Amino acid sequence: MSARGLVLFGIVMLAGCASVPGTAPLGPPNEAAWQVRRAQLEKLVDWELQGRVGILNGKDGGSGSMDWKQQGDILDFSFRGPFGAGALEVQGDANVLWVRSSRGDDFITTDPERDFARRLRVPLPVLSMRYWMVGIPDPHASFSHTVDDRGHLVMLTQRGWQVDYRNYARFDGYDLPTRMLLRRDRVRIKIAINDWHVFAHPGNQPATVQ
Numbered sequence: 001m002s003a004r005g006l007v008l009f010g011i012v013m014l015a016g017c018a019s020v021p022g023t024a025p026l027g028p029p030n031e032a033a034w035q036v037r038r039a040q041l042e043k044l045v046d047w048e049l050q051g052r053v054g055i056l057n058g059k060d061g062g063s064g065s066m067d068w069k070q071q072g073d074i075l076d077f078s079f080r081g082p083f084g085a086g087a088l089e090v091q092g093d094a095n096v097l098w099v100r101s102s103r104g105d106d107f108i109t110t111d112p113e114r115d116f117a118r119r120l121r122v123p124l125p126v127l128s129m130r131y132w133m134v135g136i137p138d139p140h141a142s143f144s145h146t147v148d149d150r151g152h153l154v155m156l157t158q159r160g161w162q163v164d165y166r167n168y169a170r171f172d173g174y175d176l177p178t179r180m181l182l183r184r185d186r187v188r189i190k191i192a193i194n195d196w197h198v199f200a201h202p203g204n205q206p207a208t209v210q
Contacts, residue, residue, distance in 0.1 A: 027149025171196035
């Protein structure tokens with residue numbers, strides 16, 4: 001594919017990832033609001049989402065659907081589409097993941113980002129994405145960030161990735177991301193979330209930021 005064709009393909013691919021209507025983060029940074037929101041979101045350990053993903057990695061690209069279910073440390077992530085992987089199922093916790101695909105891949109990994117890139121050409125940093133998806137940093141690594149006037153993350157840099165938060169919408173009393181762009185080197189991962197389901201525990205109420 002020519003460079004021009006690749007660029008056009010990436011634009012079309014990423015533009016095709018539609019999400020629910022939301023609000024873009026705006027205004028001067030409010031770090032106090034961010035600390036309140038972060039503390040509340042860190043308590044969200046059980047949630048589900050459905051959406052779409054568009055990936056561009058050098059000369060490779062594609063888009064597909066995803067479903068993610070998080071129960072405490074246990075994740076169940078299904079992914080259908082990019083790079084000929086077909087249906088991809090990922091299950092496990094922060095220590096080890098079991099990966100299966102419809103084309104016959106079946107392996108255990110303790111470093112999914114590396115193994116996904118090598119085996120499936122899908123360099124998804126899923127262990128950190130568990131946190132990034134709800135709008136907070138991975139607590140296991142240093143980071144830098146910017147926020148808006150309501151304490152929403154606008155940009156997060158962590159583990160060599162930059163995460164740009166484009167839109168938020170309200171679900172189950174929480175402002176949660178609906179459009180995100182992850183970038184590292186030549187990799188672009190655009191995420192559009194269609195629906196969130198949050199299972200809050202007693203004593204964990206949504207943050208109210210004026």
